[in-house]
Each structure stands twice: as structure tokens, then as C-alpha cells.
Amino acid sequence: xxxxxxxxxxxxxxxxxxxxxxxxxxxxxxxxxxxxxxxxxxxxxxxxxxxxxxxxxxxxxxxxxxxxxxxxxxxxxxxxxxxxxxxxxxxxxxxxxxxxxxxxxxxxxxxxxxxx
Numbered sequence: 432x433x434x435x436x437x438x439x440x441x442x443x444x445x446x447x448x449x450x451x452x453x454x455x456x457x458x459x460x461x462x463x464x465x466x467x468x469x470x471x472x473x474x475x476x477x478x479x480x481x482x483x484x485x486x487x488x489x490x491x492x493x494x495x496x497x498x499x500x501x502x503x504x505x506x507x508x509x510x511x512x513x514x515x516x517x518x519x520x521x522x523x524x525x526x527x528x529x530x531x532x533x534x535x536x537x538x539x540x541x542x543x544x545x546x547x
Contacts, residue, residue, distance in 0.1 A: 434513070435487050438453050439467050444523075461496050464500075468492065489517060490515070492517070492519070
């Protein structure tokens with residue numbers, strides 16, 4: 432089974448990714464983005480042995496919309512190995528969300544903020 436890649440963001444930010452073969456999911460706000468992330472995470476298909484597997488290995492989300500993900504939704508979306516949900520700067524530039532998220536993950540893993 433070949434996994435897919437998707438991107439969630441405003442149409443202006445994600446339209447060009449379709450040319451690269453990425454599944455584009457345009458949304459208007461953070462609430463729609465969270466709903467789409469949950470939908471993409473739940474999407475499965477049977478592999479060659481009939482076992483249900485995640486369709487998407489990676490789902491990118493633009494930082495401007497990722498900033499609206501609640502801590503509760505972030506925990507739900509982080510469960511399981513796939514898909515990896517990766518924030519990317521949008522066409523408006525970086526908001527710093529991706530770096531802050533990485534700092535939280537590292538701090539939980541090692542017990543202190545080593546990315547000062």
C-alpha cells in the first residue's frame with residue numbers, strides 16, 4: 432500500500448501543492464481545518480493483506496490555521512503513528528507555531544527545554 436500526502440490550508444496557500452501530487456484540502460478557518468485533520472486521520476484503506484491502514488502518512492497544515500488547534504484536539508490528533516501532522520508556514524510567513532510545538536514535544540521527551 433502506498434501512503435498519500437495531504438495539505439490543509441486556505442486555497443491561496445495550498446493550491447500549488449496539487450501540482451506536486453499532494454491531496455489539497457482547502458478550508459476557510461481553524462475549525463474547518465481541525466475537522467478535516469480528524470477526517471484525514473480516520474481515512475483508511477485495506478492493504479494487500481486486507482488489513483485496514485491509514486491512507487495518509489503525512490498531513491501538512493499551514494501554521495496560521497494550526498495555531499487554532501486546541502490542546503485537546505492536538506492530543507487526539509497525535510495519537511497513533513500515522514499520519515504525521517506537520518505545520519508549515521503559509522504564504523503569509525511563519526507564525527512561530529511550528530517551533531513552539533517542537534519545543535513542547537522535546538520538553539515532554541527530555542524533561543527540559545533544550546531548544547532555547
